[in-house]
Amino acid sequence: MTTLPTVELTVYAYECDAYGHLNHATALALLERARWESLARGPGIDLFHRNGVAPVVRKAAVDYRAPAFPGDALRVELSVAERGTTSWTVRHVATRANDAVVILEADVVLVCVDRAGRPTPFPEELVGVFGPRTTGAHPTRRVAIEGAELAVDVRGDGVAVLFVHGFPFDRTMWGAQLAGLTRCRRIAPDLRGVGDSRATRGEYSMARYAEDLVGVLDALEVRRAVVCGLSMGGYIAFELLRRHPDRVRALILCDTRASADAADARQRRDELAGLATREGPDAVGERLIPNLLAASTRADRPEVLEQCRAMGRRYTVAGMAGALEAMRDRVDSTDLLSKIAVPTLVMVGAEDPTSPPAVMKVMADAIPGARYVVIPGAGHLSPLEQPLTSSRAIADFLEGLPASTA
Numbered sequence: 001m002t003t004l005p006t007v008e009l010t011v012y013a014y015e016c017d018a019y020g021h022l023n024h025a026t027a028l029a030l031l032e033r034a035r036w037e038s039l040a041r042g043p044g045i046d047l048f049h050r051n052g053v054a055p056v057v058r059k060a061a062v063d064y065r066a067p068a069f070p071g072d073a074l075r076v077e078l079s080v081a082e083r084g085t086t087s088w089t090v091r092h093v094a095t096r097a098n099d100a101v102v103i104l105e106a107d108v109v110l111v112c113v114d115r116a117g118r119p120t121p122f123p124e125e126l127v128g129v130f131g132p133r134t135t136g137a138h139p140t141r142r143v144a145i146e147g148a149e150l151a152v153d154v155r156g157d158g159v160a161v162l163f164v165h166g167f168p169f170d171r172t173m174w175g176a177q178l179a180g181l182t183r184c185r186r187i188a189p190d191l192r193g194v195g196d197s198r199a200t201r202g203e204y205s206m207a208r209y210a211e212d213l214v215g216v217l218d219a220l221e222v223r224r225a226v227v228c229g230l231s232m233g234g235y236i237a238f239e240l241l242r243r244h245p246d247r248v249r250a251l252i253l254c255d256t257r258a259s260a261d262a263a264d265a266r267q268r269r270d271e272l273a274g275l276a277t278r279e280g281p282d283a284v285g286e287r288l289i290p291n292l293l294a295a296s297t298r299a300d301r302p303e304v305l306e307q308c309r310a311m312g313r314r315y316t317v318a319g320m321a322g323a324l325e326a327m328r329d330r331v332d333s334t335d336l337l338s339k340i341a342v343p344t345l346v347m348v349g350a351e352d353p354t355s356p357p358a359v360m361k362v363m364a365d366a367i368p369g370a371r372y373v374v375i376p377g378a379g380h381l382s383p384l385e386q387p388l389t390s391s392r393a394i395a396d397f398l399e400g401l402p403a404s405t406a
């Protein structure tokens with residue numbers, strides 16, 4: 001259990017009722033004060049504000065054990081009794097400082113919400129303060145494939161959906177979908193050389209990535225999966241479809257493109273690989289990431305930008321240079337589009353600067369029967385920037401899948 005700084009608060013006369021003891025409604029206010037005071041003494045009273053989120057109380061259970069009187073100094077010990085993806089429970093134990101009599105014990109369940117009041121996964125700094133997940137913790141699977149060991153998050157039952165991250169991101173970009181799409185089996189690997197995956201050999205290509213994904217499906221005994229790829233993840237999805245069409249039940253193409261790199265783009269890949277080698281993956285992340293997000297994400301949700309930077313830092317140099325090489329050398333998939341015979345959702349952030357809606361619409365029009373969805377207020381990372389709208393679009397698509405494609 002993670003403990004938070006203990007605080008001492010004095011009971012004032014105006015907080016007490018006709019019997020002279022602490023009133024139950026003001027006791028709740030006192031617990032609230034204790035939580036803020038504890039933050040002020042620990043990570044800072046602006047912990048939530050500076051991360052673009054806020055705490056809201058969902059439930060409070062108080063067990064009153066003894067009366068407290070004006071002038072009593074109460075020692076309030078606080079700890080995180082439980083932590084989920086978006087909520088946590090703070091246990092409060094208030095004792096009178098001078099005789100250690102327990103006055104009350106309380107469990108308060110709080111939810112982390114974004115500026116629009118929507119539950120949102122804890123930003124990284126809050127994870128550091130409130131500790132690791134205690135509820136429904138899902139151990140990460142490790143799958144060994146051809147010189148690599150891939151870290152894979154696997155959750156739930158139902159239609160298998162394989163989430164393939166983009167560049168320079170990792171599987172944690174799908175956090176909201178892993179938490180929220182509870183009616184399907186969510187599978188999210190880190191590609192080789194990325195995040196918690198290790199690679200001992202230096203082979204990087206779209207073919208290698210696609211075979212790695214097949215290895216993940218085999219290890220999980222999944223015959224066919226809905227493949228949901230963002231940007232580079234989309235390039236890999238095309239390759240998987242070319243090599244193993246029988247493993248793809250449906251496609252979700254987010255913020256990606258079918259065309260190959262033009263000469264200038266190929267040259268930029270080499271420059272970035274050089275930068276990764278000379279200055280480390282962080283330098284590449286710094287160069288690329290800020291421009292990928294929507295203006296509103298940059299202005300209002302600094303925690304998203306921070307999460308993206310953190311993902312970029314989790315690449316090895318070989319993993320980053322390898323991904324750049326694989327993207328540089330990928331083949332053009334434009335001819336493949338008209339041959340796609342599985343249900344397809346094409347989803348794009350309205351402000352995506354690198355695979356803009358106009359490009360994605362042409363792609364969707366070329367895929368027989370494809371559904372096309374634009375996510376407002378999102379740039380290149382719609383599932384992360386607008387998690388609820390993106391997850392809703394994915395859930396609607398999954399619900400509409402014909403049973404015959406099982």
Ligand code: MLT
Nearest residue numbers: 166167230231232233327
């Ligand atoms: C990505 O998000 O995967 C990248 O934008 C892909 C690319 O650089 O082509």
